[in-house]
Every structure is written in C-alpha cells, then in structure tokens.
Amino acid sequence: MSGLGNITRKEIRELLTPATFVPIILVALIFATMGSSIQGIQEKSLAPPTIGVITEDNSTLGGIASTILYTHARSVYNSTSESDLQGALETVKQQNGVAVIVIPKNFTERITQEKPGTLQIYWIMKGAGLMDTISSSAVESLISYINTNISKALIRENTTVNASFVLAPTQRAETTYFKSREFVGLSPSTISGMLSSQSLLIPIVMMMIIIMAGSIVITSMALEKENKTLETLLTLPVKRTSIVTGKIIAAAVIGLILAVIYMIGMQFYFSGFQISSGVNLASFGLTLTSTDFIWIGVSLFIALIAGLSLCMLLGTFAKSYKSAQTLTFPITMLAMIPMFITMFADFDTLPLALKVFTFAIPFSHPMMAPRALLFHDYTLVVGGIVYVAVFAIVTISIVVWVFKTDRLLTGTMKFKWLKKMKIRRF
Amino acid sequence: MPAVEVKNLVKKYGSMDAVKNISFSIDAGEIFGLIGPNGAGKTTTLRVLSTLLSINGGSVMILGHDLSKQAAEIRKLISYLPEDAGAYKNLSGRAYLQFIANFFDAKEVHAMVQKGIEITDLGARIDDRVDTYSKGMMRRLLVGRALMTNPKLAILDEPTSGLDVINAQEIRKLVKTTAQAGTTVLLSSHNMLEVEYLCDRIALISEGKIVEEGKPKNLMEKYKARNIEEVFIRVVHE
Numbered sequence: 001m002s003g004l005g006n007i008t009r010k011e012i013r014e015l016l017t018p019a020t021f022v023p024i025i026l027v028a029l030i031f032a033t034m035g036s037s038i039q040g041i042q043e044k045s046l047a048p049p050t051i052g053v054i055t056e057d058n059s060t061l062g063g064i065a066s067t068i069l070y071t072h073a074r075s076v077y078n079s080t081s082e083s084d085l086q087g088a089l090e091t092v093k094q095q096n097g098v099a100v101i102v103i104p105k106n107f108t109e110r111i112t113q114e115k116p117g118t119l120q121i122y123w124i125m126k127g128a129g130l131m132d133t134i135s136s137s138a139v140e141s142l143i144s145y146i147n148t149n150i151s152k153a154l155i156r157e158n159t160t161v162n163a164s165f166v167l168a169p170t171q172r173a174e175t176t177y178f179k180s181r182e183f184v185g186l187s188p189s190t191i192s193g194m195l196s197s198q199s200l201l202i203p204i205v206m207m208m209i210i211i212m213a214g215s216i217v218i219t220s221m222a223l224e225k226e227n228k229t230l231e232t233l234l235t236l237p238v239k240r241t242s243i244v245t246g247k248i249i250a251a252a253v254i255g256l257i258l259a260v261i262y263m264i265g266m267q268f269y270f271s272g273f274q275i276s277s278g279v280n281l282a283s284f285g286l287t288l289t290s291t292d293f294i295w296i297g298v299s300l301f302i303a304l305i306a307g308l309s310l311c312m313l314l315g316t317f318a319k320s321y322k323s324a325q326t327l328t329f330p331i332t333m334l335a336m337i338p339m340f341i342t343m344f345a346d347f348d349t350l351p352l353a354l355k356v357f358t359f360a361i362p363f364s365h366p367m368m369a370p371r372a373l374l375f376h377d378y379t380l381v382v383g384g385i386v387y388v389a390v391f392a393i394v395t396i397s398i399v400v401w402v403f404k405t406d407r408l409l410t411g412t413m414k415f416k417w418l419k420k421m422k423i424r425r426f
Numbered sequence: 427m428p429a430v431e432v433k434n435l436v437k438k439y440g441s442m443d444a445v446k447n448i449s450f451s452i453d454a455g456e457i458f459g460l461i462g463p464n465g466a467g468k469t470t471t472l473r474v475l476s477t478l479l480s481i482n483g484g485s486v487m488i489l490g491h492d493l494s495k496q497a498a499e500i501r502k503l504i505s506y507l508p509e510d511a512g513a514y515k516n517l518s519g520r521a522y523l524q525f526i527a528n529f530f531d532a533k534e535v536h537a538m539v540q541k542g543i544e545i546t547d548l549g550a551r552i553d554d555r556v557d558t559y560s561k562g563m564m565r566r567l568l569v570g571r572a573l574m575t576n577p578k579l580a581i582l583d584e585p586t587s588g589l590d591v592i593n594a595q596e597i598r599k600l601v602k603t604t605a606q607a608g609t610t611v612l613l614s615s616h617n618m619l620e621v622e623y624l625c626d627r628i629a630l631i632s633e634g635k636i637v638e639e640g641k642p643k644n645l646m647e648k649y650k651a652r653n654i655e656e657v658f659i660r661v662v663h664e
Binding site: 227231234236410 | 439473476477478479480498501502504505506507508510511512513514515526529530568571
C-alpha cells in the first residue's frame with residue numbers, strides 16, 4: 001500500500017467514530033423536525049381563519065367586504081348591529097377564532113365621498129410566537145383583498161376617481177385583546193414584533209452562557225482526568241460536595257460575567273429594533289419593573305446552576321478534552337430547543353406534550369420569564385424557579401453520589417437493582 | 427495497633443477480580459512494599475487504601491479508622507501519590523503546593539508550603555508554570571506535595587517511575603528520611619532492587635493474591651536467592 005493510501009486509511013479509521021457522527025445526525029434530525037414544523041405552519045396558513053362578522057352596512061361596498069369575509073373565512077358569528085360586539089367576541093373566542101370584524105354603517109358612504117371607509121377589527125390574540133400570529137396574518141390578507149376589490153369597484157364605476165385614494169379606500173381601526181389586556185391601535189403582528197425583539201435577548205444570552213459555562217465545567221472535569229489530578233484531589237480532606245459545588249460556582253461566576261458582557265452588546269443590538277418599530281411598549285403598560293428584573297435574575301441564576309450541574313454530570317463521563325467537546329453537544333441542544341420553541345409559540349398556546357417538554361427543560365424558564373412578567377404571570381415564573389431549583393438540587397445530589405462511587409475513576413457503575421433484575425430474568 | 431490492617435480484601439471490576447482475598451498489616455513507622463508485575467493488583471490495592479475505590483469484600487483499618495465507614499477521617503491522615511499523577515498546568519509549582527496546603531489546617535499552611543518547596547528542591551523554578559517542568563521536576567513536585575502535609579501514612583504508587591538514576595535516588599532517600607521521622611509508608615514498585623533497598627517488609631503480589639510476605643533479607647535467605655527479583659521468580663514458578 002502507498003504511503004498516501006496508508007495515511008488516508010488510518011485517518012478515516014480515526015475519524016469514523018460515533019463522536020464525529022452523532023452530533024451531525026442530531027443536527028440533521030433537528031433541521032428535519034423544524035422543516036416539518038414549517039410545513040405544518042404553511043398548511044395552517046392555508047386554512048380559512050375563524051372570525052365573527054358584524055355588518056351594519058349592506059350597501060354596495062359594505063356588501064363587497066362582507067361577501068369576501070363570508071366566502072374566504074369561517075364566520076362563526078354574524079350580526080347586523082355593533083351592540084352585539086361582546087357576544088361576538090365571546091363566541092369567536094370559544095370557537096378558537098381570530099377576530100371580529102365590524103363593517104360600520106357609514107362604510108360605503110364615506111368611501112363614495114372619497115374618505116377612507118373604516119373596518120373595525122377586534123383581534124383575539126392567543127400568543128405572541130410566530131405560529132400564533134399565522135391566523136391573524138390570514139385575516140390581514142383578507143383585509144387587503146377587500147381593499148383591492150373595493151378599488152376595482154370604484155374604478156369600474158367612476159374612472160375619474162382620485163388615484164391616490166382609490167389605491168387605499170379603506171383603513172383599519174384595530175383593538176387587540178391579549179392575555180386579558182386591551183391594546184387599542186395595535187395589531188397582533190405589531191405586538192408580536194415588539195415582544196419578540198424584547199424577549200429574544202434573554203433566550204440568546206441564556207443559550208450562549210449555558211454553552212460557554214457548560215463547556216468550562218465539562219472541560220474542567222475532562223482535564224482533571226486527562227492531567228491525572230483528579231485522583232489526588234479525591235484523596236484530599238475535602239468533601240465531595242465541596243468539589244462539585246466549587247466547580248459549579250466557579251463556572252457560574254464566569255458564566256455570569258460572560259452574560260453581563262453579552263447582554264450589554266445585545267441590548268445595544270436590540271435597542272435598534274425597538275426604535276425602528278416606532279411603538280413604545282411602556283405606553284401600553286408593557287414594562288418590566290425592578291422587581292421583575294430580580295425575578296429574571298433569579299430565574300437565570302438558578303437555571304445556570306441547574307445547567308452546570310447537568311454539565312458536571314456529563315463531565316463525569318468525559319475521559320479526555322476531546323470527549324468533553326462532544327459532551328457539550330446535548331447541552332447546546334437543550335439550550336437551543338426552548339429558544340426556538342419560545343420564538344415560535346407562547347407557552348400558553350403550546351400543545352400539552354410540548355408544554356410539558358418545554359417546562360421540563362430548565363433553560364426554558366428564564367427564556368419565558370420576561371414575557372410572562374410583562375403580563376404579570378407570576379405563577380409560571382415562580383413555579384419555574386421552584387422546579388429548576390429542585391432539578392438543580394437533584395442533579396447535584398446525583399453528581400455527588402457519582403463522585404462517591406468508583407465510576408469517576410473506573411468508568412463502571414454498580415447498579416445493584418439492575419444486577420438483581422438480570423439475575424431474575426435469566 | 428498496626429497502622430494499616432487489611433483482612434481478606436476483595437476488589438472487583440465488574441466480573442473481574444482485581445484483588446483476591448488479600449491480608450497484610452503494616453506497623454507504624456514501617457516502610458512496606460507491595461511488589462509485583464504490571465496488572466498484579468498493586469495499584470488497585472493502593473487506590474482502595476487511599477479511599478478512592480470501594481471494596482467488595484473484607485475489611486481495611488487505617489490508623490484506627492474503618493475504611494468503609496470513616497473515609498473522610500482517613501483522608502485527613504494519609505497522602506497518596508498516584509503513579510502517573512499530574513499537577514494543574516496553569517499554576518506555578520509554588521501555587522500548586524499552596525493550593526494543596528489550603529485543604530489542611532490554616533495555621534500550618536505556610537510551614538507546609540515551605541517544607542514542600544524544600545523537598546522539591548526546584549530552586550527558582552518553583553515559581554515557573556508546571557507545564558514547563560521536566561518529568562523529573564514534576565515527580566519531585568508531586569513527592570513534595572505528598573510529603574509536605576506530614577501524613578501519618580504515605581501511600582506511594584511507583585514513586586520513582588520514569589525517573590533517571592539521580593532523581594530516583596533522591597526520592598528514595600527522601601522516603602527513607604520521611605519514615606525515620608515517623609510516617610508509615612506503603613509503596614508499590616515493580617523495581618525489585620529499589621524495594622530491597624527501601625522496604626522494611628514486603629509482600630509479593632501476583633494475579634491479585636499475596637504469594638509471599640516478610641523482610642527482604644529473610645525472604646532471600648528462605649529462597650536462597652541473591653535478590654528479591656529471584657525470590658519473586660521462585661515464588662511465582664514454584
């Protein structure tokens with residue numbers, strides 16, 4: 001065999017390991033899952049939205065608008081009087097609908113006078129994620145379609161109509177109901193845009209800290225083994241709990257310093273988006289108080305401790321620096337999954353299984369906390385903190401237990417119950 | 427009361443028996459050697475006595491403490507030097523000694539570090555980063571670390587492993603001096619000549635079992651051998 005062939009064969013043999021392929025296979029699976037989710041979103045966007053229609057104007061242009069709504073949407077409440085608005089909202093909400101659209105009495109009259117006819121839209125917003133606003137986007141498309149058809153009708157009837165008016169003969173008066181609050185003048189997409197720019201900071205920062213600080217912990221364990229310092233450490237008069245918590249606290253401190261640096265940079269980045277949206281969250285009562293920031297800080301810190309204890313547990317499996325790099329992958333995934341979930345949907349609107357899955361991941365909680373606090377959902381935040389604290393305590397206890405067994409040095413574990421089961425089986 | 431008393435010790439790795447029912451005892455101030463080839467069970471025995479591994483059978487008493495129940499107490503009294511031990515590479519030699527000394531009585535930290543520096547005899551290099559040390563310098567640092575804490579029992583796994591003749595000789599002298607100062611020493615080696623020079627008593631271990639035990643001189647007489655190496659070969663083959 002030639003030198004080249006010999007070297008190539010040896011290199012391939014060395015690189016052809018599960019450590020090389022498992023992460024890539026997992027990434028491929030995640031992309032495939034995301035692809036099918038997007039396909040699901042597309043299908044959802046094609047379904048007619050559920051609405052309620054109140055038509056006070058049955059003349060020509062009002063008729064065009066109502067006909068389009070009845071034809072292209074699933075109308076679950078029809079009325080001819082705006083006084084039925086509360087009933088309409090209740091029905092549409094029960095039917096999991098998106099909006100109640102009111103075509104007022106003077107709709108046609110105003111347009112014929114070359115004044116924009118107002119469509120009153122009362123949105124029922126369920127969540128602020130990308131998936132949550134799909135149905136409202138479908139209604140927005142219908143409103144545009146109504147606008148286009150009224151333009152056509154105006155041009156057909158009167159060729160001398162004002163050109164700039166005929167392109168936009170309607171206007172919207174919007175009110176959005178979201179989490180028991182009323183937002184006058186805002187559409188769900190505007191609210192969603194504002195909230196996503198506001199609440200994207202924590203998920204990104206959380207993900208980065210977990211990846212960086214987690215890698216510190218796992219690598220530290222791997223280096224203790226690789227540099228043969230662990231055996232000495234374990235024979236010194238120091239409690240196993242102190243070794244474990246010492247490593248976690250050190251990584252948490254470094255992680256928090258990294259978080260502060262990261263947050264400063266990201267805050268400047270996101271402040272640009274907030275200005276460009278032109279809407280001030282504070283004017284709608286959507287501001288975080290200093291107490292809220294303390295809650296977020298506690299949630300972030302507890303999640304960081306939980307994440308690092310999980311990393312510590314993984315670190316006990318690391319035999320070398322190289323294997324430590326592979327072990328950071330599951331943690332990266334656990335940090336990325338809730339980031340994407342919170343981006344796509346609100347916790348409240350998730351299917352039950354996904355809700356349980358998201359709640360179970362400790363990193364989800366600081367990611368969900370800012371939005372929950374904006375809407376005073378303290379149950380989710382406090383419940384999350386308690387859960388993550390319990391998760392951290394249990395994980396640290398498991399790590400301390402592992403430190404007290406032979407596993408750290410021998411790579412084997414004594415599971416007496418497993419042994420008993422095997423004996424019973426054979 | 428012996429410093430170390432091992433009775434019917436059994437240690438298994440899964441289904442493999444690494445140490446099979448061995449018993450021995452070490453008197454206070456004695457240098458006791460576990461002698462045997464690679465894979466005989468020396469390191470496993472030392473790891474068990476150092477509180478690193480749990481036992482599957484038998485009992486171990488160290489300085490009056492039961493290993494299975496009082497490991498934390500034992501750790502205060504012993505010092506373990508693993509065969510292929512390392513130190514934290516980003517620390518200097520002095521910082522490493524300081525780090526270890528900080529686990530002990532705060533009043534004695536300074537004295538411990540000074541003793542460690544004296545034992546290592548690294549001169550100005552003690553303030554250099556550990557990753558710049560040669561193998562001999564590293565071993566001296568680790569021996570200094572192991573002995574500076576004035577342990578009641580020093581467990582040294584192949585203390586001169588991989589060292590040149592001069593470094594090895596210095597470490598042997600150091601072990602002798604430490605024992606003379608009252609520390610009980612348990613060491614392992616596959617260098618039979620070293621053991622003959624250092625140890626008051628030895629146990630020959632083969633395939634996890636102690637096959638012979640006694641003073642080197644008595645064993646050589648018993649087996650009419652010129653050195654311990656010949657004793658070992660005769661014991662194993664007969």
